Amino acid sequence: MTAEEIQNFLQQEFPENPLIVESCENRRARLRLEVDQTHLRPGGTISGPTMMLLADTAVYAAILTTIGAVALAVTTNLNINFLRKPEPNLDLIGESWLMKVGKRLIVGEVKIYSENDPEPVAHATCTYSLPTKSLPS
Template structure:
């Protein structure tokens, strides 16, 4: 298992491009936040789809690593996302992940994405991660 602080340090060192804040981990779940700036918007003043997909994927990764420890080589094998409404261009994006299955080789989770302060989700994603097998020596 990894704590919120250990995860934040891991992302800062190994994934410096990860520009989000880990708000909460535990109980097979995670919540992360991303500050939305002009660079995250597409024409029409909405948060771009790739930003929302990034947040869904990152929330899954954080939730999984909080349970299995800092396994850098766990990778996304599938991510399905439904965009439900236009996110606010002046609010942070919040991603809340709940793991549905956590096995030895696969993890499956669902993520709801929100504009900060709005209880209605802007997107919903389901993703699968492959977890590398533990190598046994001897």
Template sequence: MIVTFEELQAFLAEHFPQGARYGTLQGLGDGWAEMKLEVDDEHLRPGGTVSGPAMMALADVAVYAALLGKIGLVPLAVTSNLNINFLRKPVAHSPIRAKANMLRIGRTSAVGEVYIHSEGLEEPVAHATSIYAIPAAR
């Protein structure tokens, strides 16, 4: 791990403050990150469930955190693909947590996966895979 939890937390607060709307960093390790989203009315869709875009944003930021923890603070590492499968309905007004793991990190791209869990449910509510483009000069 190149970046500490505290360094990444400070980086996100300074350079990506809007990201707090999508979740907060809870843990960081060698190629993994954990994020938590406190679900409120802003994150719900009609029918009383967590919206797909809220879960997608949480998954995306979780992979970004896991990647930066491994390669360093590279602001221009960007999502080039995100695929998500919604597996079951999350518990409304209950926090959701994402655990991202990097599967492969190359010179110009990286692949990660994320499982999202809703507090109160044992099984995951979503699974995502993401590809990040890494700028050539790190």
């Protein structure tokens, strides 16, 4: 799937998801979150759940580049390390790649950056379970 196809798929299946698919290629994706006041927590920093949304969706987008439109793939594990405080006035960028693509499980990695900053603010790994294909009757 192309970046445009993935963006359209996400808007159709998950209309509440605010992320922008900037680019993708086989096993990789780059997504953007346009940060606004709703993403901030007390103290003026971007909330952890907001960064988890970006990490989870970035891996999902990389999966879609590999196996196509599978709405029922589900997250089975997400582990995130918050490395430093992101800039609250800059967009967040999530860059993902798939480490392992198996028959039932896919494992991906994501680095999250504040826009135009080469140092990551968070690092995540995410495992997805693929739905069992229907057997012919």
